[in-house]
Amino acid sequence: MLEKIEQIKSDFDKALQSIGDAKQLEDIRIRFLGRKGLIAQAFTLLAEAPADLKPKLGQGLNQLKKEIEEQYRKAEEAFKEKEKKARRLDLTLPGRKPQNGREHPLIQVANEIKEIFKSLGFVIEDGPEIETDYYNFEALNIPKTHPARDMQDTLYITEDIVLRTHTSPVQIRVMERQKPPIRMIAPGRVYRRDTPDASHSPFFHQVEGLVVGEDISFADLKGVIQAFAHKMFGRDIRVRFRPSFFPFTEPSAEYDFSCVFCRGKGCRVCKGTGWMEISGAGMVHPNVFKAVGYNAEKYTGYAFGMGIDRIAMLKYAISDIRLFFENDLRFLNQF
Numbered sequence: 001m002l003e004k005i006e007q008i009k010s011d012f013d014k015a016l017q018s019i020g021d022a023k024q025l026e027d028i029r030i031r032f033l034g035r036k037g038l039i040a041q042a043f044t045l046l047a048e049a050p051a052d053l054k055p056k057l058g059q060g061l062n063q064l065k066k067e068i069e070e071q072y073r074k075a076e077e078a079f080k081e082k083e084k085k086a087r088r089l090d091l092t093l094p095g096r097k098p099q100n101g102r103e104h105p106l107i108q109v110a111n112e113i114k115e116i117f118k119s120l121g122f123v124i125e126d127g128p129e130i131e132t133d134y135y136n137f138e139a140l141n142i143p144k145t146h147p148a149r150d151m152q153d154t155l156y157i158t159e160d161i162v163l164r165t166h167t168s169p170v171q172i173r174v175m176e177r178q179k180p181p182i183r184m185i186a187p188g189r190v191y192r193r194d195t196p197d198a199s200h201s202p203f204f205h206q207v208e209g210l211v212v213g214e215d216i217s218f219a220d221l222k223g224v225i226q227a228f229a230h231k232m233f234g235r236d237i238r239v240r241f242r243p244s245f246f247p248f249t250e251p252s253a254e255y256d257f258s259c260v261f262c263r264g265k266g267c268r269v270c271k272g273t274g275w276m277e278i279s280g281a282g283m284v285h286p287n288v289f290k291a292v293g294y295n296a297e298k299y300t301g302y303a304f305g306m307g308i309d310r311i312a313m314l315k316y317a318i319s320d321i322r323l324f325f326e327n328d329l330r331f332l333n334q335f
């Protein structure tokens with residue numbers, strides 16, 4: 001029995017040498033001091049020892065238990081101290097340089113567009129992305145049966161509330177609260193039920209333009225679009241208008257810029273045509289004036305749309321619209 005006590009003591013000393021992690025420390029506690037550990041076992045054996053030896057052995061065992069408990073406590077403390085030191089900051093290490101944030105390329109292009117129109121005398125307006133059916137469609141002379149209202153295109157929240165499919169509802173909101181003359185643009189996000197691919201995204205960005213006054217003509221519209229094209233892409237860019245249809249303009253047109261890559265000669269990007277489609281425009285429809293209480297006899301006006309994403313793709317030769325929305329720093333860091 002005395003030998004056994006010696007044995008436990010030397011095993012314990014050996015075990016203490018090899019504490020590598022918290023688990024090993026805990027294993028030692030269980031092995032020696034646990035409820036069924038070596039010391040507890042030795043106490044069980046004590047019951048079977050001859051009566052005359054019991055006091056001495058008991059004393060020895062109690063002594064052993066106290067020593068081991070004490071040493072274990074010290075070892076545990078030392079271990080925790082060591083761990084704490086290891087976690088402490090090493091102030092001599094070189095720091096990590098934080099990356100600078102920057103404006104998203106779409107914000108940069110939107111700002112550039114805003115500056116150009118401001119220089120042409122336009123003010124910046126804003127409207128909600130969650131719109132009522134009335135502002136998004138009805139007031140813009142888009143009847144209930146118009147294909148643009150099809151579930152395919154519009155993201156409905158309720159029967160009467162939609163995610164705006166274009167920035168044109170801002171025209172209505174501005175005219176409702178202001179009398180002519182009006183000369184505004186409204187940049188912002190719009191939504192459509194589209195499956196994403198290189199040229200489609202369920203949300204994208206438009207700039208709405210609206211000018212209302214006395215004797216505003218289609219020639220004024222052409223002049224402003226032309227001036228914008230020159231300021232944005234250079235003085236050699238040409239603009240063309242093709243007849244088209246929008247319920248809220250009459251006459252309506254779609255307009256193109258000569259290709260900004262081949263400067264109109266025809267290349268892969270413009271599919272050899274020399275032209276790139278930009279958006280729609282036209283003279284404000286009398287029904288729209290009626291909806292906002294303007295005198296359609298007295299006032300005329302023009303409106304135009306413009307895709308910010310599209311302009312940005314042209315400016316930076318980006319072939320996939322999804323790159324704007326994936327937040328890949330390898331892409332964003334280039335702007």
Ligand code: PHE
Binds near residue numbers: 165166280306
């Ligand atoms: N709102 C139209 C669209 O989203 C563009 C447009 C704006 C057309 C203003 C004419 C006048 O396609």
